Amino acid sequence: MAELKPDGLSFEPVAGWGRHAVERGAVLRPERLLLPPGGRPVLPRGLGRSYGDAAVPASPGAFVLETARADRVVAFDREQGTLTCEAGLSLAEILRVFLPRGWFPPVTPGTRFVTVGGCVACDVHGKNHHSDGSFGRFVDRLVLQVADGSMVECGPERERELFLATVGGMGLTGLITEVTLRLQPVESAWMVVETEPVPGLGAMLDGLRDAGKDWPYTVGWIDCLARGAALGRGILIRGRHASRAETPAGPPPEPRRLAVPLDAPEWLLSPVLMRGFNATYYWKHAWWSHARRTRGAGRPVPYHGFFYPLDAIGGWNRLYGRRGFLQYQCVVPRAAGAAAVAELLERLAAAGAASFLAVIKDCGPESDAYLSFPLEGTTLALDLPYRGPRTEALVHELNATVIAAGGRVYLAKDAVTRPEDFARMVPRLAGWRKVRDRWDPEHRFRSAQSVRVLGDTP
């Protein structure tokens, strides 16, 4: 429990969504975004949905500035859909307020419980990356409070270097206080969705490419415990916003929310049970999509079921037990082809590292932002229950494959990648460091992750 402090600070354990890497921080939750006085190190944090140590303080007792209470809309252009807001506004709130008026986030990750500032800092991507790119592409303007306390405006044309270092910059260039972004117009809150079982990896990659030509949203789910001929088997999912004509009468039902009340026991994640779960999921969907095909096209589904299935289970991260989990997400360039992805899946299957969920997706061209994660190729994301050194060793092994393929890992998910490995993955890191050093020579903005991956002093 937090301790009483007269100045509104709360000393409490801070962790990412994976609940591995925990550090006590001095947490501030202000309604107006301002850096604490005194120049001490500080880490901006949104709703804490990054998995690893990106939003974990660099040292015990360091400042963590949670932005979610700064959630005011500054302006909204109802013709263009341009939204200016304080950085703590969440996508959930944007959806609640603006979707009934026909506007949708241009890019959304797999949860709506993220702040706009966090979306910028992680340069998040979604199921539409192959067609639309990542979040930063829709950002026209940022306001940052930089290390010396001054407020700086930046954007694609103004202080461009600072902008490109901030998009995907994990909050390490300054405190993002205000964001201007372009929402996309949609005709309804419903999605037209098709699912299709695919028997193996080759078919999955081909299927994603084909679907991407006509569908704005594509994603694959892979049973990453299947081996041999079934390696890479899974469900291909494609979706688009339903048109007005396709929309059922009335708004979609409110998302239901269940909660996980306590930490699950670890035997729930035993390889045998996980294999059973994954296989059941595969066959259920295979049967379901067969049924849909034979009985005609399915009805549109509510947007939240398509984009945010896990949001329906509050605190689902507790299912991984007290020791938490790592989420591993990497991307390998198209040139590396199916071979690299197959090698990653082989290693995972061989390690028997259970996972509820492996997501595969093809990405479009990379952005100009220095540390932006996606690049043209295939991305794979999966959960690994944390079991100490052997889980970390598996990540290093996977990283070796990724490096050899010319790919990289996603900092918003990462908790264990070694600095030398990250430097090999991200050639633009040196350029990013130069911009950061210019605006924050003493590295006032730092996190457990920046200490681990970038060599900041704790």
Add this chain to the structure above:
Amino acid sequence: MRAAVVGATRGMGRALARLMAERGDALCLLGRDAAELEASARDLLARGARGPVATARLDLAEPAGFAAALDAADRALAAFDTLVVTAGDFAPQESLERDPARLEHLLDVNFTATAVLCQQAAERLAGRGGGTVCAFSSVAGDRARRSNYLYGASKAGLSAFLEGLGLAYAGRGVRVICVRPGFVKTAMTAGLPVPPFAGEPDAVARVVLRAVDRGTPVVYAPPIWRWVMLAIRLLPRAVMRRVRF
């Protein structure tokens, strides 16, 4: 509803103002920081407030200015029919114990100023046929506890005042609502240990708005605090001496 709201820029007041704006109530935000009032008014308008949103200056530490502030709200809303006061002062017990000036300010704002403002508003509303006065007290006013009796006393006074105000003006069409929030996670309570049954501002705002619509004289939010406080009120003094909270 045409509501003048004191405290709409922050916490529970911000959440309540959003609900009211979304359903089309006309609002006049009253407060002392013009820039903050503007920012909140812009927020409400951009979120699609269906009624007008005006702002006017009111400082709870300056009761001499209350009449002018209520005049401004009357002008902006063509006579308000509801006054909501969510604003209040808060400080941890230790700093109130240490600093008499700080304590005096808190007692002034939470009791004296709020009572003076609500009294004036009730009289104004009664003069034109009625309306609603809704003020935020606290469960801390239900029973004095050693760990926060200074803040609690200011709210106990306010609760007593609001009860009397409701009785006195019932015949003249003025409904008085005393909101007693339990622990709510806002910037005001940042840094305090979070007890069980802590609430979120949005949920509290929904409970309060329903009470305002129905004219419920006393409302606990989250509602479970009604039963928590009932139990605490029943504890004998000997027990209250022993418990640490």
